[in-house]
Amino acid sequence: AGTSNVLAGFHYGIPVFGTMAHSFIMSYEKEIDAFRAFTKTFPNKSTLLIDTYDDLAGVQKAAVVAKELEKHGFKLGGVRLDSGDLAEISKKVRKTLDDKGLQYVKIFASGDLDEFKIAELLEKEAEIDAFGVGTKMGTSADKPYVDVIYKLCETINKRGDFSPIMKLSEGKVTLPGRKQVHRFKDKNGNYSKDVIALVDEKTKGEPLLHKVMEKGEITIELPSLEEIRATAVKNLSKLPAKYKKLTNAPTYPVELSQDLDNMIQKLKKKLQSASKL
Amino acid sequence: AGTSNVLAGFHYGIPVFGTMAHSFIMSYEKEIDAFRAFTKTFPNKSTLLIDTYDDLAGVQKAAVVAKELEKHGFKLGGVRLDSGDLAEISKKVRKTLDDKGLQYVKIFASGDLDEFKIAELLEKEAEIDAFGVGTKMGTSADKPYVDVIYKLCETINKRGDFSPIMKLSEGKVTLPGRKQVHRFKDKNGNYSKDVIALVDEKTKGEPLLHKVMEKGEITIELPSLEEIRATAVKNLSKLPAKYKKLTNAPTYPVELSQDLDNMIQKLKKKLQSASKL
Numbered sequence: 157a158g159t160s161n162v163l164a165g166f167h168y169g170i171p172v173f174g175t176m177a178h179s180f181i182m183s184y185e186k187e188i189d190a191f192r193a194f195t196k197t198f199p200n201k202s203t204l205l206i207d208t209y210d211d212l213a214g215v216q217k218a219a220v221v222a223k224e225l226e227k228h229g230f231k232l233g234g235v236r237l238d239s240g241d242l243a244e245i246s247k248k249v250r251k252t253l254d255d256k257g258l259q260y261v262k263i264f265a266s267g268d269l270d271e272f273k274i275a276e277l278l279e280k281e282a283e284i285d286a287f288g289v290g291t292k293m294g295t296s297a298d299k300p301y302v303d304v305i306y307k308l309c310e311t312i313n314k315r316g317d318f319s320p321i322m323k324l325s326e327g328k329v330t331l332p333g334r335k336q337v338h339r340f341k342d343k344n345g346n347y348s349k350d351v352i353a354l355v356d357e358k359t360k361g362e363p364l365l366h367k368v369m370e371k372g373e374i375t376i377e378l379p380s381l382e383e384i385r386a387t388a389v390k391n392l393s394k395l396p397a398k399y400k401k402l403t404n405a406p407t408y409p410v411e412l413s414q415d416l417d418n419m420i421q422k423l424k425k426k427l428q429s430a431s432k433l
Numbered sequence: 434a435g436t437s438n439v440l441a442g443f444h445y446g447i448p449v450f451g452t453m454a455h456s457f458i459m460s461y462e463k464e465i466d467a468f469r470a471f472t473k474t475f476p477n478k479s480t481l482l483i484d485t486y487d488d489l490a491g492v493q494k495a496a497v498v499a500k501e502l503e504k505h506g507f508k509l510g511g512v513r514l515d516s517g518d519l520a521e522i523s524k525k526v527r528k529t530l531d532d533k534g535l536q537y538v539k540i541f542a543s544g545d546l547d548e549f550k551i552a553e554l555l556e557k558e559a560e561i562d563a564f565g566v567g568t569k570m571g572t573s574a575d576k577p578y579v580d581v582i583y584k585l586c587e588t589i590n591k592r593g594d595f596s597p598i599m600k601l602s603e604g605k606v607t608l609p610g611r612k613q614v615h616r617f618k619d620k621n622g623n624y625s626k627d628v629i630a631l632v633d634e635k636t637k638g639e640p641l642l643h644k645v646m647e648k649g650e651i652t653i654e655l656p657s658l659e660e661i662r663a664t665a666v667k668n669l670s671k672l673p674a675k676y677k678k679l680t681n682a683p684t685y686p687v688e689l690s691q692d693l694d695n696m697i698q699k700l701k702k703k704l705q706s707a708s709k710l
Contacts, residue, residue, distance in 0.1 A: 178584070178585070178600055178602075179583065179584065179585035182585040182588065182598045182599075182600060183585060183588050183598075185707070186707060187707075187708060207602045207603075208600050208601070208602060209600070209601045209602070209704055209705070209708040210601065210705075210708050213708045213709060214708075238602070238605075239602040239603050239604055239605045240602065240603035240604065241603075291578055291580070295577050295578040296577060297577045297578060300572050300573060300574045300577035301568055301572040301574060303568065306456065307455070307456065308455070308456035308459040308460060311459065311460050321459045321460075322459075323455055323459060323485050323486070324485070324486045324487065325455075325484045325485060325486070325515070325516040325517065326484075326516050326517035326518075327516055327517065328515075328516045427486055428486070428487075430462070430463060430464075431464060431486040431487050431490045431491075432490060
């Protein structure tokens with residue numbers, strides 16, 4: 157894995173990769189001359205973009221260049237598709253390469269790809285070895301904003317006593333009181349469920365909430381990008397596969413503790429009677 | 434119109450407005466006490482949020498407070514709905530207010546609204562006087578990224594001659610050559626169509642493209658936010674209403690000039706024959 161964002165590579169040490177541009181090919185009179193020039197610069201790791209004019213004519217030219225490279229002891233890395241029906245084209249391109257003894261040349265696909273399009277291509281048995289994902293990776297196209305809201309769950313009276321409070325609006329009911337979330341694992345160490353409990357309730361799960369700010373100041377040392385990445389990878393590996401399906405995934409179970417549920421029922425009755433005029 | 438973004442108000446002089454928070458209401462033991470406190474601070478421009486516990490009980494309390502205000506010579510501005518079936522609730526709330534002689538109290542609605550939800554509410558004859566749009570306005574939720582691509586349309590040879598060039602990939606064909614876009618108006622001065630032409634072609638429309646950068650430097654004086662806004666308002670007012678419908682709007686006509694079309698046909702033939710191996 158890597159990035160095409162050079163600044164990200166510079167700041168975070170992520171390996172930097174780039175792809176061949178259509179304009180590079182278009183700046184030559186003949187497509188094959190562009191391929192020859194590119195492979196001369198990167199003889200052992202070129203991926204030739206073959207869709208500028210016609211994929212099937214493009215792969216023929218890529219094959220010619222691959223054979224020329226073989227004579228000099230080099231191997232063409234791959235060809236790239238960037239438009240059209242990628243599943244169908246990839247099968248024709250694979251056959252053309254194989255017929256010429258170029259089984260080692262990989263097929264790379266790009267073009268507004270996301271996890272759903274990739275899943276569909278794999279479903280159709282597209283002959284694609286690697287996918288390039290750009291825009292949909294660098295931009296949260298499916299969740300362009302994070303809905304962050306604060307909800308009051310406790311008030312303090314003049315004597316300094318705290319009391320739990322909740323909201324009953326349709327579809328927006330809140331959970332009252334000061335809380336802790338506990339994560340439970342199955343016998344293999346995988347995550348099985350979370351339980352939302354009152355903060356002083358005793359449960360057997362691992363508590364997830366830790367104080368990170370106090371009076372507007374951050375009170376912990378912030379982890380590095382590598383540490384954040386390692387934590388995310390570790391957490392994902394412990395989440396059972398069924399929750400990670402792209403479609404029809406079941407909802408990971410999040411339960412309320414008995415004490416929290418009791419408090420909700422009690423408070424609901426009190427608020428409903430107080431809300432009558 | 435205004436903004437709830439205080440920094441935008443500070444920088445751009447946009448009027449700043451805020452709304453009442455659920456947590457403000459929840460910090461009081463009784464909802465009606467929160468309403469009384471809020472209207473005491475803003476006696477003539479309060480909009481009371483009535484959905485914290487139950488809209489219909491909430492509007493009853495808002496009506497009581499409105500009558501109390503009347504005794505002091507003040508008028509309640511409005512009530513705000515923020516959850517549930519806004520069309521249905523608004524009708525019940527309007528009836529409650531009208532029955533109490535509070536025809537002047539406006540109904541304000543908010544809650545993840547966008548142009549489509551507002552159109553649907555108006556269609557259902559919701560009794561809503563004003564809409565608050567936040568997240569969907571400040572975030573491009575329907576277009577989270579702008580697809581900006583550069584395409585080569587001309588190359589230069591060793592003798593310094595320019596020649597047009599184009600790309601033929603399926604669904605991604607480009608237009609060759611250096612171009613200008615001309616906008617045409619109907620007899621009322623409204624926009625009727627745009628024509629993409631070669632740069633030195635003579636047409637009767639208004640040319641839209643102007644040079645703004647040269648050798649990486651901006652060559653014009655950038656307009657102010659007010660000027661940008663005025664231009665957008667002017668342009669929108671000249672675009673016929675049919676193109677501004679939210680659903681099933683026809684596509685604004687954009688045509689290719691005869692000279693450009695001729696160049697495309699000629700170049701296509703040349704490239705297709707050159708792309709054969």
